[in-house]
Amino acid sequence: AAGVIQSPRHLIKEKRETATLKCYPIPRHDTVYWYQQGPGQDPQFLISFYEKMQSDKGSIPDRFSAQQFSDYHSELNMSSLELGDSALYFCASSYTGQTYNEQFFGPGTRLTVL
């Protein structure tokens, strides 16, 4: 079965650089979520999109922005990177037409900021 795809899987950036993370949801899924997991921490919700509109917002820094495109894939744009942005970034997708709210997680993008 198709799963959530994230690219790249690993990314190394310097401070103050920008980064773009991509997420391709499971086919037919209309909602995408982004989570950030710092070292030794639990995943924290950043932002979500339903049908290309922002549906919820968590603790996402103003330096970050995201969007969902017409093919439902999503991109997380991160500017002015800081050392503290080093984390594992998960994307998840779900289909609002399903009976239960279940999100399917991608493998994550590990971002290292030097």
Add this chain to the structure above:
Amino acid sequence: AQSVSQHNHHVILSEAASLELGCNYSYGGTVNLFWYVQYPGQHLQLLLKYFSGDPLVKGIKGFEAEFIKSKFSFNLRKPSVQWSDTAEYFCAVTTKTSYDKVIFGPGTSLSVIP
């Protein structure tokens, strides 16, 4: 606001010992409950989930969990752990809203000694 707590930050067991990881959630409405496992350096993997029906849920790798509504609990159990179960375990909750975010507990680190 919803929240999830996990009873133990770090658990150390010998192989073949029984495991029980405690999880409690705080939310006034109906929830969906999950347990995820994260092996060192890897992504989240769903162990089991509860949406409705039988409160005793069986998952992969011999894990099971019991939902006790009156106690707002969803404890994870395994009768006999193996060294390969060494990992971080996250309890998580979503509401029944179709595109609501996942709230994770702080995680329990399990170390199984051969």
